[in-house]
Amino acid sequence: MLGGSAVDVAPRLLGGLLHGRGVTLRLTEVEAYAGESDPGSHAFRGPTPRTRIMFGRPGALYVYFSYGMHVCANVVCSPEGEASAVLLRAGEVVGGIELARQRRTTSSSDRDLASGPARLCVAMGITLADGGTDLASGPIRLELPAHPPSGVANGPRTGVSGVGGGAAYPWRFWIPGDPTVSTYRAAATRRR
DNA sequence: AGCCGGATCCGCT
DNA sequence: GCGGATCCGGCTT
Numbered sequence: 001m002l003g004g005s006a007v008d009v010a011p012r013l014l015g016g017l018l019h020g021r022g023v024t025l026r027l028t029e030v031e032a033y034a035g036e037s038d039p040g041s042h043a044f045r046g047p048t049p050r051t052r053i054m055f056g057r058p059g060a061l062y063v064y065f066s067y068g069m070h071v072c073a074n075v076v077c078s079p080e081g082e083a084s085a086v087l088l089r090a091g092e093v094v095g096g097i098e099l100a101r102q103r104r105t106t107s108s109s110d111r112d113l114a115s116g117p118a119r120l121c122v123a124m125g126i127t128l129a130d131g132g133t134d135l136a137s138g139p140i141r142l143e144l145p146a147h148p149p150s151g152v153a154n155g156p157r158t159g160v161s162g163v164g165g166g167a168a169y170p171w172r173f174w175i176p177g178d179p180t181v182s183t184y185r186a187a188a189t190r191r192r
Numbered sequence: 193a194g195c196c197g198g199a200t201c202c203g204c205t
Numbered sequence: 206g207c208g209g210a211t212c213c214g215g216c217t218t
Contacts, residue, residue, distance in 0.1 A: 031199070040199070042214095050214060067200050068211030074199085087199055106202070118200055159199050188198085188208090195217080205206080 002058045002077050002135075006032035006084035009077045011173045013086060013142075015149040017094070020140035021125035024095030025114055027088060028178040031157050032171040033074070035083035040157060040164025043083035053132045054083040061140055063121070063131040070118035073126050075135060075142065089158070089172070090115045092180045093123060100124075116182045151176060161187035 002009060010032040018025040033041040035054075042064065047055045053062045054076055062074040062085050074085040091114045093100045100113045100123040107113050114120040121127075126140060135142040153176040156166055165187050174181045 033199075042199080045215080048215070064199080065213065067198060068213070070200050072199060089199085116200070157199070161198085164199095185200090188200090193218085196215095198213100201210095202208105204208095 002075065004077060006034055006077045006086050007171055009075070010086045010171065011152045011154070012144065012148050013075065013088075014152055014173060014175050015145040017143040017145075018088070018091065018124065018140065019095075019143065022096040022099045023093060023124050025091035025120065025124060026094045027091045029090035029172070029174040029181045031087040031089055031173070033085050033087065034171075035078060035085075038084075038164060038169070039162060040160040040169060041083070041085075043085075044164075047083070051083065054085050056080055056132070057134075059135050059142075061126075061130055061133050061135055061138070063126060063128050065128060066118070071121045071126065071128055072117040073121050073124075073130075073140075087117055088120055089117045090174075090180050090182045091120055092178070111179050115180045149175060155184070156186075158182070158185055159187050 010030045016027050035043045042051050043054050060076045074087050076085050078084040093113045104113050114123040154173045157172045
């Protein structure tokens, strides 16, 4: 199931369901990170305390803290010892929408409830404490689609600057035309 | 021991 | 469309 490389697994997650804490999400946008060979990946410089989950068992949830205020969730794909993972970037809330609205107090429309990796985590109630939990048996569960989605689109990864960004790694995958797909934004150029 | 910069979001223009 | 918020991990001194 999840034993392959992130690039192979990522498009096959689209249309899949993420269940957890009273909310069900249909995944519409993901991003692949290949591991130690990938300059955009947290695992690029080898295992560290933060990334140990990425180097562990496939099917685990890797959650990290970003920009001082957000958390993002990834699915670990590769066999133990390797470190490829798929970032869950956006989805459509298809169950428990009232609960998702309560968690996402700043969201102005249902379309935006889980449109973005940090928003997705808030809507699902995912926190850093969920890092390392098994997506087959833990509090957050992943259900792959019965049939691989057709017509998947791909392009540059969002927000990845430097060598790992741009056209060299077109590893962002989404369901074309789906309104919950987050608007693309190139890596921010930092002030000064 | 300290600094730099980030797999982002939101509000204002 | 843009810039500020906000803090931790990882690398440098």
